[in-house]
Amino acid sequence: MTGSVRTRFAPSPTGELHIGGLRTALFGWAFVQANGGQFVLRIEDTDQSRYVEGSVENIYEGLRWLGIEWDEGPDVGGPHGPYVQSERLEKYHAVADELRACGRAYRCFCTAERLAQLRKDQQRDGLAPGYDGRCRGLDPVEAEERARTEPSVLRFRMDRTGTTTFPDLIRGDVTFQNSLQDDFVLLKTDGYPTYHLAMLVDDHDMEITHVIRGEEWLASGPRHLQLYEAMDWQPPRFAHLPVLVDRDGRKLSKRSGDVAALDYRDNGYLPEATLNFLAFLGWSLDDHTTHITPEELTRVFSLDRVVSNPAFFDVERLDALNGHYIRSLDPAAWRNLVADWLDRGLPADIPRPLDADLVTAAAPLLQERVARLDEVAGLSRFLFADLPDYPPELLTERIKGDTELAARTLDAAIDAVEAVSPEAWAPEPVEAALRSLQDTLDLKLRKFVSVLYVAIMGAPRGIPLFDSVALLGRDEALTRLRSARAKLA
């Protein structure tokens, strides 16, 4: 099948791109790359009422963030355009007419109220909800006449005998009883097609060979299969991806946390980490691979290694992966990221532009200590601004409230730092001076160093101390040390 594969990602512009949608897109894209073929982006905007301004741009941005490119789509064009469903209405109507002409579709005049009541009654009686077929037997000619003055929808006449079986690339053969199917809507009152019709027409026109979509579509498989059959079109192959679930085992939704793809970017996740994370949600390469690059993914991805059970969207794992990728960044790239995140994360009252040399010096101290980019500002704020006031108890938090030790430590530290002349101020002498406290106090550094962390950065832990003191400068370091000492007086 090399070279002949065509798949598509077909989101609806109803808001921000969902992280689950991004994962679906990733799998489709990786599948196409691995097999040779084209990846199509199609916008499914057939529900006018749910359209949200800016959605399409958000979709583009989300996909591009991960490096997913499409060969055909609304913005890049292609031989099967247009790629926006609202611009393809005639195509759907043409197929609808054909279906109506051959008797596989019929006008339905049932009102929304009647349908709602019907559903209620069916549920009350323990029956399977579904259209009861009231308009099924209407005379086609009369129905056309009525349709001129009365609102109507077009319904597909399902074959209700036997079963429908189709092979799912991930689950194997799936079988449904046709007697349980109902005549679903093809064309709505407003003349727009439903998903089922639009998808059928577009996938056929666009020569899609593999439909890779979420599991929530599995149950509508029989509808699609019968539709293909009615048109005498070759159906594509289907692959229904397992759903993404939250900690409670429910489909990932707003209440599960961040669901917008770009929220992850904005919260400090690297695209390579996010891609890596998403790739292993329901798919695996072998029994040990946990890290993968986009290049490798597009080489080795295959649908038969997608599992059929739900995948837990575990942010902890994403964090671990993100930390891994942050550490593997080369110094220059990391430095630039730090600069960006400092700029947007530090309080506005700190003058901009930030001291570039200071940023450069701080970057390496942060690289091994953050899992997300949004932690950068908090950890290095003390280098750019005065320390906020903190309670004296913080100084002794890690030394069991030993105020006397804290006082001795600070006194010794002040002396040691003062002993380093302004001319000699540099990381090495500062480190030597601070290390000498071990002898002065006759204690291991680890026994008292937390006091200095608090004095210098306002927290008992943070980025490396010696470099921080050196970066702060002699005067500022001394000021902080003295201020801490004063708190103990």
Add this chain to the structure above:
RNA sequence: GGCGCGUUCGUCUAGAGGCCUAGGACACCGCCCUUUCAAGGCGGAGAUCGCGGGUUCGAAUCCCGCACGCGCUACCA
């Protein structure tokens, strides 16, 4: 309610009858390293493979039943 799909360490998964006294990763615990915190190195604990029956010399792997979970059940996609 009906239909569909699913069920292996806490989590994501490997596993397609004997290679499994079930492997990897994250998380967890311990040790080492150490300038706090991390990172890194080493090691540990952790699943009788949802339950119950079969088939077989042999089952996590095949079959049946049950339970539980999720999905669908719209003129939304």
